[in-house]
Amino acid sequence: MTKEKKEKVKKVKYKAPGPRFTKDKFRKFMLGSKDSMGFIKVLLAYVVLISIGFVFIFPMLKMLSTSFMDLADLISSSVNWIPTRLATENYEYAMLALDYWTGLKDSIIVAGVPTLIQVAVSAYVGYGFARFNFRGKTIMMGLLILSFILPPQIINTPTYILYTQLNIDGTLLGFALPALLGQGLKAAIFILITMTFYKQVPNVLIEAASIDGAGYIKSFFKIALPSATGALIVVLLFSFVWYWNETTLTRLYVIQNSKDPYKPLILGLQTFDQSFGASAGSSAASGTGTADVNESYRMAGTILSILPLLLLYFVMQKYFVESIDRVGITGE
Amino acid sequence: MKKKDNLTPETATEVTTAAAGAQAPEQKKKKKKTYSIDEILAEGGAKFGEIDENGRQRKIKVKTKSKLKRREAAMGYLFTFPWIIGAAVLLIYPIVLSMLLSLHDSTSRGGLTLGRFTGIQKYVEILQLYQDFPTDLGTLIVKMILSVPVIVVFALLMAMLLNLPLKGKGIFRTIYFLPVIVVSGPVMAQLTGEASSITAVDTSSINMILNDVLPGFIASAVGTVFSTIITILWYSGVQILIFLAALQKIDNSLYEAAKMDGGSGWECFWKITLPTIKPMMLLNAIYTIVFLSQDTNSNVIITRIEDYRFNPRGMFSRTSALGWMYSVVILLLIGVAFLLLKPKKDVYLKQVRKQKKFEKKTRKALAKTEKRMFKNAEKFEKHVAKQEAQRAAGKKVKGGERIDD
Structure with missing residues (x-):
């Protein structure tokens, strides 16, 4: 082939096929074809997602904007979303009222310790349920589900009595012990989640490992556990959030009858109005002349009390969303 | 040693089943010593040929489960033993105790002593003390009947939208799961509290129409659903998650095959997506019922149950009685949901x-x-x-x- 011929072929190849913009093309672009979504559909999806997403995020935004308003802004009808100035002193007073740093420390202890135990135990127990067959497994699964659907208020009273008899009420053991025995806060869900993840580990892998000389414990630590990291992240996040936000049980098992009670933020938030009057109110009065609790202070307190959770969520959300993508946390 | 262990069971199982089959009728007559496969194999199967004093072939019993299976079962118990202990001590024992408590007088000083047997007296007492109980329960049930389908359908729609191959779906997912964090606990109480009307929606016009069309009882319930629509949407974070996970598990080749045969998107949804996802609908419905029934913020009955525990002091019997009445209703509701959405037999x-x-x-x-x-x-x-x-x-x-x- 000569050089000229080659160029000719190229020219033919790159000639535009007909007019660039046709009715058919437009139709295809707007309505989509079998393998690509049309522009209208994409637009519609975005509109719906954004508008409902706004509903989801709206209270958070409103909370944020309210928390930065001073009293004048709150009253003024011309200020709706954007405060005239950032009233950061709201946060200062809310921190005072919540006794923030102590509260934060206590919250992390009260929620963190049982969570870590819960993660470990559900990782361990879930493997037992997912991998092995043994007598009574069906009954156990039934009990597991029952413990999920039965209102915990039934169980709480006798459990509380049991704890008082064992003298562990009013200590962190009131949370740690049930977590250790796989009966922590909503533990059934977590065990089901880890179980589903383990079931998706191909059995062949474990068999291959056992032929190579790995025992059951070793194949659990080397194969099953690493492939269930996604589940563990879900469990960690949910468990921490639920323990963090739990008020009734915290008060019943951990705070009540305690000589030196923990002061988790969430309990502080429940009694925010009183504690504000007692501690921050006076200093607020001297500062800006507003002694009463108002919405701004409350919202600032609320944001402060869930701030650690939000941070945790945003740090973890990448793994979290990914883990849903990969395997899914469905219980079957 | 380990290698050998892992290789033998496969061959051993065949021998066992054959042996067990041959010996089965004889086993019934007399109980004899049980031999494990290893023992029999070690003697080269000589045990089978043995002849006893009567000139008959000696009957021997063989363990039918292979060593591997027994070992796996043992490992199963080893892995689940924390839960087993927990279930016995912190699940079964409390359930039984609470049942007993509801039927007895309880004297609470220094732990627990069951008092006089009272039968259903405590239950009657509750109904006298807490006269709104039937009404509250009715409102709750109507609320559930209305909001569970709303949540499940909404969650399914959102999950399907989030599952589309769009740009920036990661951001959307982050936003949509956000309520999971905020929705529990007193934060929600602050948001829905009287002072802050953040989650309230102005529904007066809808309510007016509803009141004209529907009888009062239902109209007020539907009105509540409309006015708390934001909270209802917020409750669907976990459900969206579950649906999304299930959607991702559906094999894409199913859709491709359907499209080859000329199926439209609409048909694909009804014939492929929905049937595959149906078990998750059941799961989500149950999850929603459980969540709503245990939600301490909006549930009056739960608050009552909590109240009775220490107010007046040590009314454990009352708490248990009310708790059980409530649980039975919830279990019935879950049963109804199960019957409605249960998977049809193949x-x-x-x-x-x-x-x-x-x-x-x-x-x-x-x-x-x-x-x-x-x-x-x-x-x-x-x-x-x-x-x-x-x-x-x-x-x-x-x-x-x-x-x-």
């Missing part, structure tokens, strides 16, 4: 089972006939022999040759 499997049953029946009948025929043949032979004998003796045979059926 038609093919159903037919196979029917066929098997039929075959078994036929085989039984056949065996019965065969047995009877055999018996009759025996009888006939006997009869003939008797006649022969009589003839031989020179006696006259009465009648014709009677043959039993």
Whole structure:
């Protein structure tokens, strides 16, 4: 082939096929074809997602904007979303009222310790349920589900009595012990989640490992556990959030009858109005002349009390969303 | 050693089943020493050939489960033992105790002492003390009936939208799961509290129309659903998550095949997505019912149950009684949800089972006939022999040759 011929072929190849913009093309672009979504559909999806997403995020935004308003802004009808100035002193007073740093420390202890135990135990127990067959497994699964659907208020009273008899009420053991025995806060869900993840580990892998000389414990630590990291992240996040936000049980098992009670933020938030009057109110009065609790202070307190959770969520959300993508946390 | 262990069971199982099959009828008569496969194999199967003092082959019993299976079962218990202990101490014991408590007087000083047996008196007491209980329960049930479908359908729609191949779906997912964090606990109470009307929606016009069309009881419930629509949407974070996970598990080739056959997106949804996702709908419905029934913020009855525990002090019996009444209703609701959404049995499997049953029946009948025929043949032979004998003796045979059926 000569050089000229080659160029000719190229020219033919790159000639535009007909007019660039046709009715058919437009139709295809707007309505989509079998393998690509049309522009209208994409637009519609975005509109719906954004508008409902706004509903989801709206209270958070409103909370944020309210928390930065001073009293004048709150009253003024011309200020709706954007405060005239950032009233950061709201946060200062809310921190005072919540006794923030102590509260934060206590919250992390009260929620963190049982969570870590819960993660470990559900990782361990879930493997037992997912991998092995043994007598009574069906009954156990039934009990597991029952413990999920039965209102915990039934169980709480006798459990509380049991704890008082064992003298562990009013200590962190009131949370740690049930977590250790796989009966922590909503533990059934977590065990089901880890179980589903383990079931998706191909059995062949474990068999291959056992032929190579790995025992059951070793194949659990080397194969099953690493492939269930996604589940563990879900469990960690949910468990921490639920323990963090739990008020009734915290008060019943951990705070009540305690000589030196923990002061988790969430309990502080429940009694925010009183504690504000007692501690921050006076200093607020001297500062800006507003002694009463108002919405701004409350919202600032609320944001402060869930701030650690939000941070945790945003740090973890990448793994979290990914883990849903990969395997899914469905219980079957 | 380990390698050997792992290799033997496969071969061993075959031997076991064969051996067990051969020895099965003999096992029933006498209980003898049980031999494990390893023992039998070690003697090269000599045990089978042994002859006892009566000149019969010695019957031996073989453990039917392979070593591997037994070891796996043991490991299963080892892995689940924390939960087993927990279930016994912190689940079954409290359930039983709470049931007993609701039927007895309780004196709370220094832990627990069951008092006089009162029967259902505590339950009656609750109904007298807490007269709004039936109304509250009714409102709750209506609220659930209305909001559970809303949440489930909404969650499914959102999950399908989030599952589309769009740009920035990661951001959307982050936003949509955000309520999971905020929705529990007093944060929600702050948001829905009277002072802050953040989650309230102005629904007066809708309510007016509703009141005209519907009877008051239902209208108020529907109105509540509309006015708390934001909270209802917020409750669907976990459900979206579950649906999304399930959607991602659906094999894409199913859709491709359907499209090859000319199925539209609409048809694909009804014929592929929905059937595949149906078990998750059940799961989500149950999750929603459980969540709503245990939600301490909006649930009046739960607050009551909590109240009775220490107010007046140590009314453990009352708490338990109310708790049980409430639980029974919730369990019934879950049962209804289950019946409505339970997976239909596979038609093919159903037919196979029917066929098997039929075959078994036929085989039984056949065996019965065969047995009877055999018996009759025996009888006939006997009869003939008797006649022969009589003839031989020179006696006259009465009648014709009677043959039993």
